[in-house]
Amino acid sequence: MSTQTETTRNTLPSYSEAFQQGVREEMYRNESIFILGTDLIERGGHFAQVRGIAQEFGLERVKDSPISEAAMVASGIGAGMYGCHPIIDLNFIDFSLGAMDEIINQAAKIRFMFGKPVPLVIRATSGVALGGAHHCNSLEVLFAHTPGLSVAVPSRAYDVKGLIKTALRAPDPVIFLMHKKLSGVRGEVGDENVLIPFGSAHTVQSGKDAAIITYGYTVVTAQKAAAKLAESGVSIEIIDLRTLYPLDEDAINETVKKFGRVVVADEAPLYGSITGDIASTATEENFKYLKGPIVRVGGIRAPISAHPQSAEAAIPTVESMINAVKKVLAY
Amino acid sequence: MSNDKEWKRKLLRDMVVIRTFEETADKLTLRGKVAGGMHNSSGQEAVAVGTMSALDPKDVIATTHRSHHHTLAKGMDPKLVMAELFAKATGCSKGRGASMHLADVDNGNFGGNGIVGAGVGIAMGAAMGIKQLGHKKVSVGFVGDGGMNTGRTWEAINMAVVNKLPFICLVDNNQYAVETFIDRVTGGRDIAKRGAGFGLPSFTIDGQDVLKVNRYVKEARDRALAGEGPTLINALTYRYYGHNVGEKGQYRTQEEIADWRDNRDPIDRFSAQLISEGLLSQDEYVALHAEVTAQINAAVEFAEQSPYPDLSTIYEDVDSGLLGAKS
Numbered sequence: 283m284s285t286q287t288e289t290t291r292n293t294l295p296s297y298s299e300a301f302q303q304g305v306r307e308e309m310y311r312n313e314s315i316f317i318l319g320t321d322l323i324e325r326g327g328h329f330a331q332v333r334g335i336a337q338e339f340g341l342e343r344v345k346d347s348p349i350s351e352a353a354m355v356a357s358g359i360g361a362g363m364y365g366c367h368p369i370i371d372l373n374f375i376d377f378s379l380g381a382m383d384e385i386i387n388q389a390a391k392i393r394f395m396f397g398k399p400v401p402l403v404i405r406a407t408s409g410v411a412l413g414g415a416h417h418c419n420s421l422e423v424l425f426a427h428t429p430g431l432s433v434a435v436p437s438r439a440y441d442v443k444g445l446i447k448t449a450l451r452a453p454d455p456v457i458f459l460m461h462k463k464l465s466g467v468r469g470e471v472g473d474e475n476v477l478i479p480f481g482s483a484h485t486v487q488s489g490k491d492a493a494i495i496t497y498g499y500t501v502v503t504a505q506k507a508a509a510k511l512a513e514s515g516v517s518i519e520i521i522d523l524r525t526l527y528p529l530d531e532d533a534i535n536e537t538v539k540k541f542g543r544v545v546v547a548d549e550a551p552l553y554g555s556i557t558g559d560i561a562s563t564a565t566e567e568n569f570k571y572l573k574g575p576i577v578r579v580g581g582i583r584a585p586i587s588a589h590p591q592s593a594e595a596a597i598p599t600v601e602s603m604i605n606a607v608k609k610v611l612a613y
Numbered sequence: 614m615s616n617d618k619e620w621k622r623k624l625l626r627d628m629v630v631i632r633t634f635e636e637t638a639d640k641l642t643l644r645g646k647v648a649g650g651m652h653n654s655s656g657q658e659a660v661a662v663g664t665m666s667a668l669d670p671k672d673v674i675a676t677t678h679r680s681h682h683h684t685l686a687k688g689m690d691p692k693l694v695m696a697e698l699f700a701k702a703t704g705c706s707k708g709r710g711a712s713m714h715l716a717d718v719d720n721g722n723f724g725g726n727g728i729v730g731a732g733v734g735i736a737m738g739a740a741m742g743i744k745q746l747g748h749k750k751v752s753v754g755f756v757g758d759g760g761m762n763t764g765r766t767w768e769a770i771n772m773a774v775v776n777k778l779p780f781i782c783l784v785d786n787n788q789y790a791v792e793t794f795i796d797r798v799t800g801g802r803d804i805a806k807r808g809a810g811f812g813l814p815s816f817t818i819d820g821q822d823v824l825k826v827n828r829y830v831k832e833a834r835d836r837a838l839a840g841e842g843p844t845l846i847n848a849l850t851y852r853y854y855g856h857n858v859g860e861k862g863q864y865r866t867q868e869e870i871a872d873w874r875d876n877r878d879p880i881d882r883f884s885a886q887l888i889s890e891g892l893l894s895q896d897e898y899v900a901l902h903a904e905v906t907a908q909i910n911a912a913v914e915f916a917e918q919s920p921y922p923d924l925s926t927i928y929e930d931v932d933s934g935l936l937g938a939k940s
Contacts, residue, residue, distance in 0.1 A: 353772040356733075394709060454935070
């Protein structure tokens with residue numbers, strides 16, 4: 283890699299900075315957008331996701347909140363119904379459990395019951411990293427399961443920016459989940475006119491022999507597994523779902539039809555994970571194209587340990603991903 | 614002065630509308646006409662009418678599972694309320710909400726709620742929106758005594774205090790959380806003292822006195838519009854019926870119920886006052902009842918004649934569909 287390329291890579295925005303960019307652009311466009319969360323003003327958020335925005339837009343548009351998750355989300359609901367487009371920053375999605383009634387009973391159902399929209403983004407980090415059982419939940423399936431909520435799970439800077447811009451232009455409650463381990467990963471982003479629609483998967487890499495359908499940090503694990511498999515001449519396609527609701531069912535069906543050998547992976551506990559729904563629906567609709575069962579890879583059914591190696595062992599590894607691919611290749 | 618006379622007569626009329634509506638709806642519920650039952654607010658009329666008469670029609674409210682009185686006092690046509698109770702397509706929530714989910718968001722009614730305490734949070738959020746957009750309005754979150762023991766209520770109050778939101782927490786305190794007397798489950802017993810501890814002006818008042826409720830809410834509204842932040846008003850009232858229609862619990866005595874009905878009824882008190890002040894004659898009061906009864910009967914007729922929601926609509930309005938739109 284040349285020195286010049288490395289310099290360019292370092293000046294690209296990080297995953298967190300891509301969020302800043304998308305939010306800034308939309309805040310200029312729409313004065314009703316404000317951000318409410320903990321430690322946003324001086325600290326810029328725990329992952330620097332809003333650094334500098336308070337200084338740029340003022341304290342009316344970026345508000346530090348008491349640690350009151352229920353009241354934070356309720357603020358977003360009421361203000362959203364009133365005509366604002368709030369971003370409620372819950373820091374870690376684990377903390378949403380203190381606001382679950384507001385999210386699931388209120389935000390998700392108001393449009394259906396009252397015929398009025400609730401424009402609202404609830405942003406949080408998600409997924410397995412350091413920090414133990416209270417900072418490593420993968421709750422995305424709870425939200426995707428709830429009618430009325432949409433769920434974004436971007437894996438790269440480009441998608442963070444494009445998806446948050448879309449979220450801030452639609453009058454719906456969106457759960458915007460950013461994986462902690464991706465916070466500092468740099469990458470290209472689109473310009474201010476690039477909006478990524480929800481429900482449109484991204485082909486991370488094309489392949490010939492089998493496909494891995496995944497999202498979030500597990501995209502990285504899948505890429506590592508695919509690189510290893512490529513050494514022995516196996517060509518893997520990787521599909522990044524980018525959002526879990528709406529879900530790109532067309533992309534899933536096309537992938538199953540094209541390969542007949544498919545792995546679906548994420549790092550949520552496998553039991554009850556959204557990968558089960560994806561695999562079963564894809565099987566029902568495309569059974570005759572399958573060479574064998576869709577294989578799922580996921581987390582173990584245990585809380586995440588604070589011991590780093592134990593945490594890693596609880597979720598898909600490059601090795602377990604390779605084993606799953608070998609299983610579908612053997613059909 | 615005649616403005617005052619008309620205004621007070623309207624307050625009385627609004628309370629009679631609520632009472633007549635509730636007595637009628639209660640009987641219809643027992644006949645199986647009301648989808649999922651209802652929570653009767655008879656006895657609590659002065660809290661609703663006293664509050665709403667102090668607000669601008671464009672102010673925001675969000676309420677509770679017992680919200681017919683708030684909704685009617687806010688100005689919704691009884692036809693739309695009754696049709697909603699019947700789960701008819703012509704109801705205010707298109708038959709999707711019934712008794713607990715009455716709403717008219719465009720006119721500032723951000724809805725009843727099936728979850729205790731949730732309306733306080735939503736109203737507080739609306740107050741944040743009002744402040745954010747620089748509007749001169751207030752938002753009122755209704756909550757019962759039961760809701761003063763859920764943590765989220767106090768999270769919302771604290772959020773309103775620290776952000777100086779134009780918010781009023783209106784405790785429609787009928788003293789029983791379903792069948793549990795408030796003093797048995799409320800540490801310190803004094804809700805206004807709790808409020809004071811959170812740093813906002815907090816008052817316990819007679820919720821059976823419509824003019825007193827009006828005055829306290831008006832003062833709270835004035836403070837909110839002056840940028841002085843939220844107020845808590847704990848209005849003591851009483852519900853004459855069970856938590857749900859048809860319930861006759863053993864948790865309170867008939868003497869207690871009779872005492873509130875016979876000696877403190879908000880409508881009896883206020884009508885007697887207007888008659889003694891010469892603002893209303895006995896004949897006019899009788900005529901008022903007849904007029905309101907006809908209005909509520911028309912609401913029942915409207916509900917009866919209205920269609921149920923078309924089953925093909927059950928998928929509609931879950932979300933906007935715009936997130937997935939390809940640009």
